[in-house]
Amino acid sequence: MYDLRWIRENPEAFDAGMAARGVAPQAADILSRDEKARANRTTLQEMQNRRNALSKQIGAAKSKGEDADHLIAEVGELKGALQSGEEIERELSQSLRETLSGLPNQPEADVPVGPDEEANIEVRRHGTPPVFDFKPKEHFEIGEALGLMDFEAASKLSGSRFVVLHGALARLERALSTFMLDIHSTEFGYSETSVPLLVREHTAFGTGNLPKFEEDLFKTTDGFYLIPTAEMVLTNLVRDGVLGEDELPLRFIAHTPCFRSEAGAAGRDTRGMLRQHQFYKVEMVSISHPDDSKNELDRMTGCAEAILQRLGIPYRAMLLSSGDMGFSAKRTYDLEGWMPGQDCYREISSCSNCGDFQARRMSARYKPKQGKGTNFVHTLNGSGLAVGRTLIAVMENYQLADGGFAIPEALQPYMGGMTRVV
């Protein structure tokens, strides 16, 4: 959500940012409507001022028992203009708000400009893809052969894009979640949080999922939205509030199921559990001082990388291009884990700095120690990590010639000492 005054003062920069996002220039249209709204506001205020003054005189006259009819008549003449002025004010400001709430965040200056993932930049790479003396399988081949991953059963229950896990795989999913939560909460300072999975409209608006991306969400018959990520809840924890400057940063971690309609993804990644309507994710959220959000993003990305490193999953970090970033982000790093079965890197985490974009939508502020008033906080979110995809990466990277796979050392304590799944 944008500050109109900022657009007024920086119309070129604003449109440049929109261009990077593949959005047509907006400033001229927005500013002309803004000007109209302000002109109307000014004349409206003059009329209101007049009405107030007359009403005061009427009150005074009546209390003295004098005749106020001519004053009342004069106010009566104002009435129609006053009402239409108020109506125009409402219409203009609402339509401006609607326009502004549908525009994506501005990319940071050094974010590569491009329409899609082709323009992303690899910023670093860690680990070496394992070499197999057999043709590496995809996770669903391994899982199904082991009898621990059942897409047919899931389809019977719920249709496509769901899975049923059994035995060691079900436990591995739980182990991964616990492992991640433990590290983030005990080593990295994220406060473990248990949150609602159903939210109201204003919550989804706050993070930028509404109004523009309603089709991506599941909605219940009584108006709740199922969260597509814990980002939505954790970020909104600070909505409508004013934090003390020394409370920042706030860091939250939560493990939740995530629900996505995948409306625009028909036909993509249909095999396996890479793209599901429901999956678990451990999500990090930081509420940061504006001066610190840049560093906080690096820190957060590092926390996600630490998980991949301890699990021994090779990965690369990508700085996303302006066209590939999410709606609310101004800078995003994707961590892509190596998937031997697909012979490529696939997204397994995404860490974004949203600046004050979401904070404005949520009215989340802090009070600076010096000076008066309040400022908007910065919000950041990152997967730490997507559990389902991490499960895939573990299975594929640790797969064995016999059709099973090994358990990474770091995970073994969480698996009751199990070292491999056969």
Next chain:
RNA sequence: GGAGGGAUGGCAGAGCGGUAAUGCAACGGAUUGCUAAUCCGUCAACGUGUAACAGCGUUGCGGGGGUUCGAGUCCCCCUCCCUCCGCCA
């Protein structure tokens, strides 16, 4: 599901037709061996204005509509929160 109560500035909390008390917190200033205390002011948003302040003005009492010369106060609709009862993991 039934019955009530409520939504006011960062927080607490009055006002029930005449144009937002008061307290706390915070900020600026004054005073003061230090701390504390005390006093004055500021303390929402927007418009206008300014180099930036100031100033001036309007709005603001959950949202929308109505009555009225005038609405936080009265009427209608909606949203959300809370309490009790019932049901239930």
